[in-house]
Amino acid sequence: EDKVVQSPLSLVVHEGDTxxxxxxxxxxxxxxxxxxxxxxxxxxxLFMLTSSGIEKKSGRxxxxxxxxxLFSILNITATQTGDSxxxxxxxxxxGTGGFKTIFGAGTRLFVKA
Amino acid sequence: NAGVMQNPRHLxxxxxxxxxLRCSPMKGHxxxxxxxxxxxxxxxxMVYLQKENIIDESGMPKERFSAEFPKEGPSxxxxxxxxxxxxxxxxxxxxxxxxxxxFFGQGTRLTVV
Numbered sequence: 001e002d003k004v005v006q007s008p009l010s011l012v013v014h015e016g017d018t019x020x021x022x023x024x025x026x027x028x029x030x031x032x033x034x035x036x037x038x039x040x041x042x043x044x045x046l047f048m049l050t051s052s053g054i055e056k057k058s059g060r061x062x063x064x065x066x067x068x069x070l071f072s073i074l075n076i077t078a079t080q081t082g083d084s085x086x087x088x089x090x091x092x093x094x095g096t097g098g099f100k101t102i103f104g105a106g107t108r109l110f111v112k113a
Numbered sequence: 114n115a116g117v118m119q120n121p122r123h124l125x126x127x128x129x130x131x132x133x134l135r136c137s138p139m140k141g142h143x144x145x146x147x148x149x150x151x152x153x154x155x156x157x158x159m160v161y162l163q164k165e166n167i168i169d170e171s172g173m174p175k176e177r178f179s180a181e182f183p184k185e186g187p188s189x190x191x192x193x194x195x196x197x198x199x200x201x202x203x204x205x206x207x208x209x210x211x212x213x214x215x216f217f218g219q220g221t222r223l224t225v226v
Contacts (some may be wrong), residue, residue, distance in 0.1 A: 034214060042117075042204060042217035045155070088155065099213075100169055101146070105155040 002027040004091050006104035013111050017079050021107045023025050024028030033065055036088040038106070043088055046074070056075040079111045117142075117207050118187075119218035126195045126225050134190040134221045138207030145188045146215060147180060148203040162188060195225045 004025045013019055023033070032050045036043035041045040047056045049065035050071060058061050060079075065072045076083055093100060126132050138145050143164050147198035148156040158172040173180065176194075182188040192199055203221050206215035207222040 023131070036217075042219050045214045045216065048214050090156075100171065101157040101158055103148070103158070 001102075002091075002093060002102050004089055004102050006087075006089050006107050008107060009105065010110070012107040012110045012112065013079055015080060017111075018075065018077045018107060019079060021073045021074040021076075021087050021109070022071060023104055025089075025091045025102075026070065027091050027093040029094035030067070031092045031094060034092065034101075035063055035074050036090065037073070037105065038086040038088055039084075042087075045107070046087075076109075079109075080091040081111050081113050084109055084111045117205060117216050117218035117222075119203075119205050119221050121221060122219060124156050124221055124223045126223065128196060128225055129194050132195050132199070132223055134192075134203050134205075134223070134226075135187040136189040136205030136207075136218055137192070138205075139216055142207035142209050142216075144208045144210065144215075145182050146206045146208075148204045148206065150204060150220075156204065159190070167195070184215050190214040192223075195223075199223060200225045 007022045034045040034048050035082055037046055047063045052065055052067040059076045065073045074087060085107050088106045089104040090101050117139055118134050126144055145162045147159040150156050150160055160173050161169040162178045165181055165184050177193045179191045200223055202220045202221045205218045208215040
């Protein structure tokens, strides 16, 4: 069965800390891995990763994919209280009827002032 | 270009009633996905639709749940004879093509009393 596992499930840090969120997956016919940030509303898209070893960067956030070891990490440097959210990892794979998306349970990040 | 619009934002139904959740995708998007988020759990894929077609409904419960995306108008997720376990946030996402990032609506929070 396809699955996406995120760790840790929750994390509390202080402003200015650097955090690394993990996402491992076991899927058949992998296509892409996506990261989303979910606050009290809808998930917002962060990154889409399809190739191993190529880092994607957006401000203080960066992410990389390892297709050999089947995992991705999301790094946040110099964290701010506004980074407090649930970070969701999703993997897109070829399933019945076309591509399907499997989400992890998310990592709850709380950044203390 | 308005984002993905879901309504209502909050819906309260008594056990046994029907719930109808609406999703209008972003302009130019013909792919719609429905997800359910139970308390303390991640997003779970339910169904993937293109205009007038259900492409993948592998995540839909076999009974009481149905979805449609007519040629004109929003996509509808319909839950008949709701039970307390149906209480959840239901998110809709749309994309212009399969395999590109999806943009999420604000969700409909269904509470069954």
